[in-house]
Amino acid sequence: xxxxxxxxxxxxxxxxxxxxxxxxxxxxxxxxxxxxxxxxxxxxxxxxxxxxxxxxxxxxxxxxxxxxxxxxxxx
Numbered sequence: 001x002x003x004x005x006x007x008x009x010x011x012x013x014x015x016x017x018x019x020x021x022x023x024x025x026x027x028x029x030x031x032x033x034x035x036x037x038x039x040x041x042x043x044x045x046x047x048x049x050x051x052x053x054x055x056x057x058x059x060x061x062x063x064x065x066x067x068x069x070x071x072x073x074x075x
Contacts, residue, residue, distance in 0.1 A: 037043070040056035 038054070038056045038060065042051070042053040042055060044051040
């Protein structure tokens with residue numbers, strides 16, 4: 001396999017993962033909920049100001065993606 005074929009395969013897989021992620025986000029938004037609100041996420045709401053930083057959600061998502069990529073990368 002030459003370099004162009006390898007790059008093409010990576011781009012195809014990346015595109016499929018992005019499409020799958022988009023479909024999952026669409027389905028989860030229709031099921032209910034505006035996203036993850038886990039304990040530990042920072043949410044500050046004042047009169048004219050809202051700040052939301054999903055630190056725990058980001059950590060959990062990172063762990064899940066790491067596990068999935070480790071499963072698929074082992075041959």
